[in-house]
Amino acid sequence: MKAIQVSEPGKIDIIEKDMPEIKENHQVLIKVKAVGICGSDMHIYHGTNPMATYPRIIGHEFSGEVKEMGSKVSDLNIGDKVVIEPIQFCGKCYACKSGRSNVCESLKVLGVHKDGGMQEYIVVPRKKVHKIDNSIEWEKASMVEPFTIAAQSTWRGNVKKGDYVLIMGAGPIGLGILQYSKYKGAICIVSDINDEKLGLAKELGADYIVNVTYKDIVKETLKITNNMGANVTIDTACLPRTFEQCVEVTSPAGRVVVLGFSEETSNIPQVLITKKELTIVGSRLETDKFPEVIDLFNKGILNPEYLLTHKFDFKDIKEAIKAIEDPNTKTNKVVVTF
Numbered sequence: 422m423k424a425i426q427v428s429e430p431g432k433i434d435i436i437e438k439d440m441p442e443i444k445e446n447h448q449v450l451i452k453v454k455a456v457g458i459c460g461s462d463m464h465i466y467h468g469t470n471p472m473a474t475y476p477r478i479i480g481h482e483f484s485g486e487v488k489e490m491g492s493k494v495s496d497l498n499i500g501d502k503v504v505i506e507p508i509q510f511c512g513k514c515y516a517c518k519s520g521r522s523n524v525c526e527s528l529k530v531l532g533v534h535k536d537g538g539m540q541e542y543i544v545v546p547r548k549k550v551h552k553i554d555n556s557i558e559w560e561k562a563s564m565v566e567p568f569t570i571a572a573q574s575t576w577r578g579n580v581k582k583g584d585y586v587l588i589m590g591a592g593p594i595g596l597g598i599l600q601y602s603k604y605k606g607a608i609c610i611v612s613d614i615n616d617e618k619l620g621l622a623k624e625l626g627a628d629y630i631v632n633v634t635y636k637d638i639v640k641e642t643l644k645i646t647n648n649m650g651a652n653v654t655i656d657t658a659c660l661p662r663t664f665e666q667c668v669e670v671t672s673p674a675g676r677v678v679v680l681g682f683s684e685e686t687s688n689i690p691q692v693l694i695t696k697k698e699l700t701i702v703g704s705r706l707e708t709d710k711f712p713e714v715i716d717l718f719n720k721g722i723l724n725p726e727y728l729l730t731h732k733f734d735f736k737d738i739k740e741a742i743k744a745i746e747d748p749n750t751k752t753n754k755v756v757v758t759f
């Protein structure tokens with residue numbers, strides 16, 4: 422069978438490998454159908470993901486079909502349409518025991534620390550397999566994982582009905598967070614440097630859009646909120662400056678959620694945090710958000726199809742990467758199919 426492997430930074434190829442086999446009775450063999458390409462896959466490809474090891478079969482946003490099951494698996498059927506939760510944890514460390522297994526001290530993410538979804542078949546434990554409605558297309562189903570990231574960040578930021586939520590960045594994650602925040606009843610401001618992405622944000626329900634190429638996000642947000650500031654600010658742009666702006670623009674008793682992995686420092690005076698008693702939190706991956714997101718997909722409450730812009734056969738992975746990196750090709754979420 423075939424797989425997409427990054428053998429070393431800058432080198433991606435289709436390789437031939439043996440079919441995986443079920444070795445333990447709680448495992449499931451999945452025929453992979455669709456895999457989303459994420460920013461973190463691109464970082465692995467470029468050698469800028471400090472957590473990745475090589476060679477690596479990438480891909481952590483994927484859907485597939487149940488092909489075979491171990492003897493202890495009785496609650497799935499051959500042919501079931503499923504999505505795979507790509508994180509594995511120890512269950513014993515402080516984070517795991519605190520219900521925060523997504524930051525387990527020995528966390529393993531498929532496609533990053535272990536081989537991931539960009540292969541024709543994969544074997545995973547039953548508990549990482551989540552059924553999704555048959556009516557959801559494969560490509561759409563592969564978007565469950567990125568929407569769990571959105572679910573997690575709105576949970577970490579405690580987004581509530583009527584809150585003003587500022588979302589920095591209108592990429593797939595930002596627009597997922599927008600949809601999730603709207604679902605929770607928030608008033609949403611979305612900022613970006615790209616008018617087209619902002620137009621899409623508007624279509625998806627953004628109450629206000631701000632192009633930060635021409636406008637100052639702090640001033641604009643204060644204007645929109647009648648000088649209160651945003652109650653929750655979620656930074657998917659992840660630059661040293663955007664983090665500074667988050668702290669500046671968030672209202673008293675507000676929450677700041679960061680998703681970045683930048684090692685660059687931001688300049689943040691303590692007084693803003695203390696005076697406004699801000700809660701500043703990180704949001705990474707997700708904790709038990711798959712069932713909730715799948716339910717919202719099944720009910721048609723979330724609209725992942727708006728973010729799906731390009732689809733490639735897995736054999737054309739190099740073309741898919743070219744499309745993502747070409748500034749003239751307007752991509753949002755790019756998916757490869759198997």
Ligand SMILES: [Zn+2]
Pocket residue numbers: 459460461481482567
């Ligand atoms: Zn991702």
Ligand SMILES: [Zn+2]
Pocket residue numbers: 510511512513514515516517518522524525526527
């Ligand atoms: Zn753990």
